[in-house]
Amino acid sequence: MTFTLTHFSAAVVFALFTSIVFGITQKNTTREQIRYGAYCFAMFVGGVFVAGWAMWLIRR
Amino acid sequence: MAKATSEKTASPEYPLTTTAVIAPIVGWIIPGAGHIYLKRYVRGILLLISVFAMFFIGLGMNGRIYKPNGGDILDILGFVGDVGAGGLYFLARIMDWGNAMAANAAADYGKTFIIVAGLLNFIAAADAHHIALGKKP
Numbered sequence: 001m002t003f004t005l006t007h008f009s010a011a012v013v014f015a016l017f018t019s020i021v022f023g024i025t026q027k028n029t030t031r032e033q034i035r036y037g038a039y040c041f042a043m044f045v046g047g048v049f050v051a052g053w054a055m056w057l058i059r060r
Numbered sequence: 061m062a063k064a065t066s067e068k069t070a071s072p073e074y075p076l077t078t079t080a081v082i083a084p085i086v087g088w089i090i091p092g093a094g095h096i097y098l099k100r101y102v103r104g105i106l107l108l109i110s111v112f113a114m115f116f117i118g119l120g121m122n123g124r125i126y127k128p129n130g131g132d133i134l135d136i137l138g139f140v141g142d143v144g145a146g147g148l149y150f151l152a153r154i155m156d157w158g159n160a161m162a163a164n165a166a167a168d169y170g171k172t173f174i175i176v177a178g179l180l181n182f183i184a185a186a187d188a189h190h191i192a193l194g195k196k197p
Contacts, residue, residue, distance in 0.1 A: 014173065024184075025183050
């Protein structure tokens with residue numbers, strides 16, 4: 001089975017699963033794990049937007 | 061004083077147990093299984109889903125599986141990352157998956173997904189070791 005993800009969807013899928021593992025492995029309590037996982041996800045996706053706009057500015 | 065010091069040296073704070081050795085090995089071979097073995101079922105299942113999803117999405121994007129005799133240093137590093145997925149890596153080698161050469165950006169992403177799945181599984185196995193030692197609840 002072969003499929004193609006767009007750049008953005010690949011980044012979001014990557015961010016989702018990586019954040020889950022980071023949250024579980026880096027914090028102790030369930031509450032901390034959820035908060036840290038959400039923080040990592042936001043940073044990953046936020047980084048995608050920042051990088052995207054930076055590239056748009058460079059291209060101008 | 062000397063006696064207290066020798067007692068402290070004799071009994072480490074987190075003694076190495078059989079469980080602390082078995083859990084990371086099981087977790088490496090089957091992602092998430094180390095946590096399930098330690099009765100952290102929800103964490104184990106979430107880790108299993110995450111690593112499996114990353115690995116198979118990577119394969120679905122025509123990601124390449126590195127072999128141990130790559131020669132190039134980057135190929136060796138790629139192999140180290142890939143082999144972190146444990147049983148999934150060996151399954152992929154047995155089934156001859158991931159032989160496509162990266163010809164487009166998606167395949168390059170796929171290769172990265174597979175490597176990161178392995179690296180995340182290394183972290184998960186280390187976490188299982190810490191739980192078994194009692195360093196983490």
